[in-house]
Amino acid sequence: MNYTKQVREYCEQHNDTLIDISIVRDSVFKDIPYKTLLKIFNRLEDEVIVHTVSKGLYCVGNKTVNNKKIISQYTSSGRGMIVGYGLFNSIGLTVYKDDKIEIYTNVIANKQNTIGNFLLKRVDLEFTDEILDLVSLLEILNIGFSMQGADVLSYKRTTELLAQTYCDDNFRKVIKAVRYMYSTVLKLSELLARLNIENSCLDIYQLLA
Numbered sequence: 001m002n003y004t005k006q007v008r009e010y011c012e013q014h015n016d017t018l019i020d021i022s023i024v025r026d027s028v029f030k031d032i033p034y035k036t037l038l039k040i041f042n043r044l045e046d047e048v049i050v051h052t053v054s055k056g057l058y059c060v061g062n063k064t065v066n067n068k069k070i071i072s073q074y075t076s077s078g079r080g081m082i083v084g085y086g087l088f089n090s091i092g093l094t095v096y097k098d099d100k101i102e103i104y105t106n107v108i109a110n111k112q113n114t115i116g117n118f119l120l121k122r123v124d125l126e127f128t129d130e131i132l133d134l135v136s137l138l139e140i141l142n143i144g145f146s147m148q149g150a151d152v153l154s155y156k157r158t159t160e161l162l163a164q165t166y167c168d169d170n171f172r173k174v175i176k177a178v179r180y181m182y183s184t185v186l187k188l189s190e191l192l193a194r195l196n197i198e199n200s201c202l203d204i205y206q207l208l209a
Contacts, residue, residue, distance in 0.1 A: 003032050007040045011049055011060045018065070018073045021056040022109035054115040067101070070118055078127045080105030083139050088147060091158055093140065096149035104135065104178070125177045130165045137162040138180050141187040163191055171201050175208055 010028060011019070021037065029037050041058055044050045050058040059065050074080045082090065085098035104123040113120040125131055140159055145152070175185070185205045192199045 003036055004040050004043070006032070007037070008044065008049070011044060015061040017060055018053065018069055019050070019058045019060060020073065020107065021058075022113075023107045025109075054113075056113075057115060067118075070115060071101075071103070074103050074105040074107060074120060075127070079107050080123070081127050081132055081135060083135070085148075087136060087139055088143075091136070091154075093151060093154050093158060094147055094149040096147075123177045125173060130167070130170050131174065133162045133165045134170050134174050135178070137166075138174065138178070138184060138188065141191070142180055142184040144187070159191060160195060163188075163195055163197060166192060166197055166199060168200050168204060171199070172204050172208070175205055 007029065010024075019041075021041070025032075025034055025037060032040075041050060045052060045058070050060050053059050053065050053070075059069075071082065075082065080103050081087070082101060083104055084100070084102035085094070085096060086101045086103075088094050089097065100117055100119050102119045102121065104121055104125070104127075106122070106124055106126070108120050108122050111122050125135075127135075137159060140147075140155070140162070145155070147155070182205065185201055189199065189202045192201065
């Protein structure tokens with residue numbers, strides 16, 4: 001098939017969506033040389049079929065790109081999750097807003113990308129419900145009560161709730177992908193002990209150090 005026709009048809013089938021070259025180059029368009037793929041997208045932009053959102057990221061059709069569309073692109077279907085204050089806001093721990101929205105995602109090729117006020121960090125995890133719970137818990141424990149505008153009662157209630165889905169296998173996966181501080185893992189160990197949840201998180205952390 002003609003390369004340009006292949007890309008054009010894909011864009012027609014994905015109108016009003018985002019296309020990240022780092023995602024599609026090795027999957028949808030793996031038979032197309034990378035430089036050729038970039039030239040095709042540049043040509044389609046000249047034809048106003050796609051619009052550049054940021055380097056390597058295009059919007060098909062509608063030029064307006066809202067935050068929900070970007071979040072969905074990098075977090076839906078096990079692709080990633082919002083962390084930092086975006087996470088803390090969403091679960092009611094604080095109303096303090098950060099200018100940056102930080103996302104852990106498994107779909108970008110580089111270690112880190114910036115799209116407007118979004119900071120994307122590559123994390124090699126499949127973001128299942130249990131992994132989401134554990135990463136959320138570690139993110140909360142990592143910042144602790146230095147979280148700006150933290151609600152202490154919500155902090156305690158949320159960490160205890162998230163801890164209920166803990167298992168060592170998931171911890172091993174997470175700690176290989178995200179290197180949390182020893183002090184954070186110690187807080188996790190103390191929380192799990194207080195809740196009588198069996199774990200070997202300190203041993204696993206030290207083994208992988």
